[in-house]
Amino acid sequence: MNDAQKPVLVWFREDLRIADNPALFKAAETGAPMVAVFILDEESTGVRPFGSAQKWMLHHALTGLAKSLQDLGGSLLVRRGASEPILRDIIAETGADRIFWNRRYGPGEIAVDAKLKAEFGDSGVAAHSFLGALLHEPSRVKTGNGDPFRVYSPFWRALERMGEPRLPLPVPEEIAFLDNRPKGMEIVELGLLPVKPDWAKGLRDTWPNGEAGAHEMLAKFLDHGIHGYADGRDMPAAENVSRLSPYLRFGMISPYQIWHAAKAAEANARDREKFLKEVGWREFAYHLLFNFPDIGWRNFSERFDVFPWKEQSPDLKAWQRGMTGYPIVDAGMRELWHTGYMHNRVRMVAASLLVKHLLIHWKAGEEWFWDTLVDGDPANNPASWQWVAGSGADAAPYFRVFNPILQGRKFDPDGEYTRKWVPEIAALPDKYLHCPWEAPAETLLNCGIRLGKSYPMPIIDHDKARIRALDAFETLKKAI
DNA sequence: TTTTGAGTTGTTCGA
């Protein structure tokens, strides 16, 4: 350590881990006395405020990070407000002359960081940024023409050509923390946890905390879930999905750690490839967000600007509450409400019902997911909603209207998932579980179900809704 | 330069 050095700031943002954290690692290497900072910034313009479930996740991520830093002899300085003035305060308080961070890719976040980098440079504070959240810097992935990719498969092949991602970095062996560190807030004072009512019980029961929790999930997945992943990932009752997305959201785990662990794990080639390609989809979503920064609020395909979405539909509320009368959709929406998560297959079916059956704008669904998902993510969430709606990159073709009855039968054939989340129809035999309205009156009676009372009638008839959706898409073709 | 083929996740219809 060189005591003559001025302090160095490490600004944690969406990289709340101590292992494989390039900014932390490089800052530690300088040997300069370190100050680790987190700022809850809900004030800078263009920065999208976190959804409620994300905040819950963020609280626990911060708690875990603070503990890890304490174990290394340091602490996490926590403040709240606009990033720029707060960082200036901290620089003034500590005399730091360098700041290290890992890059973010939301348009508002990029703007904040770019402005800071320029201004710090002018005032003699060197800002060093690193690639830590993605396997490849989005600006460096280009088609043969030099354009950004709009289709996944060629994007994936381009990633393959770029070679193996680097190996994960270790936790810094030694960090010299500044002795007299500035004071900040307690994490709990950030108000990230729900109070009245405390709706987070289901989340607490579902998600182990912090960086340690992330690695627990990864280990479990590589021990069990990955075996049969390629097919099992579509079955919501199976335990084949990794459930790592909430941890990726705030960087409690990095894609490098996941990538190399999956490469090293014992698994058959098809399962492993399929899983790595899902990591690739996350990359693709960020590639889109970086190159098309308004993807969160504007149709990627402009043709959709004239799509006849319904304004102010009361159906939105029924969908949000899991009361559409389509059991697989309601199961998903209730899983979401209870755990902050929904299985990927069910996300597609539930999203398709909102945009195609109910003709409600994908943005309404995106906003609901943003608020309720613990993995609500500025790239994946909008890109996936637009994909389902048909307005997105490499999107589902317009004529692909999921049939929620068939999807339920195909992917939850024995009804384990649906019965768990829609208990009021659990007694129905498999044959009618995904279409209760087709059950004979006597069966319903025996199962204690009064359709329209104890469980809703379908919010719309599937066949009619399908025709209506296809008609709506016809208007796009005419609009040219 | 132009052409060609392939492309995460489906459903319905009619033979």
Place this chain on the structure above:
DNA sequence: GTCGAACAACTCAAA
């Protein structure tokens, strides 16, 4: 019950 075709339009890269 099973099977193939139809349901667009566009991107990307190989030929």
